[in-house]
Amino acid sequence: MKGTRGMLVVFEGLDRSGKSTQCEKLVQTLRNEGERVEHMRFPNRTTPVGQIINNYLTGEIQQEDHVIHLLFSANRWESAQAIENHIKSGTTVIIDRYSYSGCVYSAAKQNKTMDLAWCRHPEEGLPRPDLCLFLDLSSEEAAKRGGFGTERYEKQDLQARVRDLYAEMGQHPEEREDIVVINAGRSIEELQRDILKVVQVSSRQLDTHGRELRRM
Ligand code: FDM
Ligand code: MG
Numbered sequence: 001m002k003g004t005r006g007m008l009v010v011f012e013g014l015d016r017s018g019k020s021t022q023c024e025k026l027v028q029t030l031r032n033e034g035e036r037v038e039h040m041r042f043p044n045r046t047t048p049v050g051q052i053i054n055n056y057l058t059g060e061i062q063q064e065d066h067v068i069h070l071l072f073s074a075n076r077w078e079s080a081q082a083i084e085n086h087i088k089s090g091t092t093v094i095i096d097r098y099s100y101s102g103c104v105y106s107a108a109k110q111n112k113t114m115d116l117a118w119c120r121h122p123e124e125g126l127p128r129p130d131l132c133l134f135l136d137l138s139s140e141e142a143a144k145r146g147g148f149g150t151e152r153y154e155k156q157d158l159q160a161r162v163r164d165l166y167a168e169m170g171q172h173p174e175e176r177e178d179i180v181v182i183n184a185g186r187s188i189e190e191l192q193r194d195i196l197k198v199v200q201v202s203s204r205q206l207d208t209h210g211r212e213l214r215r216m
Pocket of ligand 1: 015042043057072073097098099101102103105106153154
């Protein structure tokens with residue numbers, strides 16, 4: 001990946017789909033190849049906004065649906081300039097969850113005034129991923145993998161709606177261009193190989209076209 005700027009690669013998928021494992025493996029592989037890579041994850045629970053989100057997810061506090069949605073988005077905006085700076089300076093940024101999670105988990109609550117379109121608005125203007133790797137696993141298979149934890153969204157009925165909403169969001173004109181579906185019901189090594197290939201193709205396209213960083 002010798003292009004003029006770094007790539008923005010995000011991982012999406014249900015809880016237990018293997019995102020964090022694959023994210024770490026990709027970061028390591030690219031670093032071993034001599035690439036500069038920054039690894040991030042959302043929610044970033046270390047900031048003041050992130051601490052509110054953490055307390056909400058663990059069930060310590062309640063938040064109105066729209067409010068917590070906007071805080072998840074604000075948590076990305078806190079890092080937007082840093083992401084852009086990394087990319088411009090030639091560092092590739094790899095992120096565990098991004099705007100897709102932001103939209104689908106909120107929309108899965110079925111609040112009457114929070115459809116996908118409403119949920120996507122606060123994301124507009126954020127750095128747009130060059131590639132979104134969607135690790136696809138059924139909610140049943142996800143539940144089998146050691147079961148869910150105790151956090152707020154780790155329930156099978158919500159996860160099933162989340163998966164449908166990921167598919168719906170994949171129809172959005174921009175998201176459709178960025179998203180690559182990876183069958184996550186396979187071994188860690190198989191996924192890793194597949195993912196690396198997809199990233200390499202995407203990287204070559206970027207080198208050829210030398211595109212400006214886009215915005216959501
Ligand atoms: N989540 C994550 C959201 O609801 N909105 C968001 O914007 C993001 C980034 O937070 F259930 C949800 C998805 C998941 C939970 O994520 C915590 P991790 O990856 O399990 O920490
Ligand atoms: Mg989780």
